[in-house]
Amino acid sequence: MTLPTHPGPVAAARRANRGHDSYDGIEPLLAELAELAAHDPRRGPLRELCLRRCLPLADHIARRFTGRGETYDDLHQSASLGLVLAVDRYDPARGTSFLAFAVPTIMGEVRRHFRDRTWAVRVPRRVKETQLAIGPVVEQLSQRTGRMPTAVEIAVELELDLIEVTQALLAGNAYRTNPIDSAVDDESGPVSAQVTEALGATDPSYELCDDALAVAPLLRRLSERDRRVLYLRFFENRTQAQIAAEFGVSQMHISRILSRTLAALRARALRD
Known part of the structure; x- marks a missing residue:
């Protein structure tokens, strides 16, 4: 016809x-x-x-x-x-x-x-131009064949390398990004929940990292003996008795050093 x-x-x-x-x-x-x-x-x-x-x-x-x-x-x-x-x-x-x-x-x-x-994500200019050219070609091929065209058919129609077309098709995922605080359907009920609520809890390591950064300069101000006691107790997990044996003092003396040093570090950290 x-x-x-x-x-x-x-x-x-x-x-x-x-x-x-x-x-x-x-x-x-x-x-x-x-x-x-x-x-x-x-x-x-x-x-x-x-x-x-x-x-x-x-x-x-x-x-x-x-x-x-x-x-x-x-x-x-x-x-x-x-x-x-x-x-x-x-x-x-x-x-x-x-x-x-x-x-x-x-x-x-x-x-x-x-x-x-x-584009929500930075993409090379050549890939952007190819991605924009794919849309009209997909429409033409879909009308001609009655189905969605393959990447090979698109590459032949555009007279481009298959790798370029594949990169442009993948780059289409970078065109729009969903906000992390957008609402999603909640399976438990009709109330929508935010994406952030489904991503898990806050990693406690962040707080530990903040504490370490705050305490590091304060540790450098301690005497060599006090730093050594803290290192043996909290990094090598030695008992107070083992630390006392190394220094040739009583376990009670090591306990007082730890208490005094930790209290001083806490006070200085809160003050700073």
């Missing part, structure tokens, strides 16, 4: 009812704008008129990119910036229609928005 190449009466009627777009025939105004000097008072109002007439073009292009994870407002803002660049850079002397020049300029600005501002 072949489809007709000429437009049907319904499509023709729709175009007839739609009329002309506001940017049709914009070239004479742009030519007049190009002839005005930068300081000419007529330039500002004329430039604004051109931008207002061409604004629907930015709207059409922004809507083409909706449904890809970005809000319409952000896309419209990027497309409008592209429109400003197109109006300012258009050269009527080249004889090219404004539409042929503006569409690639605006679409390039929207693609740049996707490439540079919408």
Whole structure:
């Protein structure tokens, strides 16, 4: 079955009812704008008129990119910036229609928005560009084959290496990240819980590390004997009697050294 190449009466009627777009025939105004000097008072109002007439073009292009994870407002803002660049850079002397020049300029600005501002994790520029090109190709191949295309089919369609396509597909996971405090469904009931509540408790080693960092400079102020007693008791796990035997003193004397030293360390740590 072949489809007709000429437009049907319904499509023709729709175009007839739609009329002309506001940017049709914009070239004479742009030519007049190009002839005005930068300081000419007529330039500002004329430039604004051109931008207002061409604004629907930015709207059409922004809507083409909706449904890809970005809000319409952000896309419209990027497309409008592209429109400003197109109006300012258009050269009527080249004889090219404004539409042929503006569409690639605006679409390039929207693609740049996707490439540079919408990734949650830093990804190489080449991978970003490949990832953006995969979306339209997947749609085309899906319509053609009636199923999701494989990475090999995408690589053949884009004429790229399979490794590049695979990297771009994996990079898609870095496009958006879920906030750690977002709500998730709780199996125990209808009340939603935060992700942080399912990640486990606080590691006690953090508190131990803080304590060690706080006490380290205080330990350096102790006498060599007191540091040695603490080391034998808490790092080698010796008993007070064993420590006393090494120093040739009584166990009670070692007990008093430990009590006095620990109390002094605690007081200095809390004071500091």
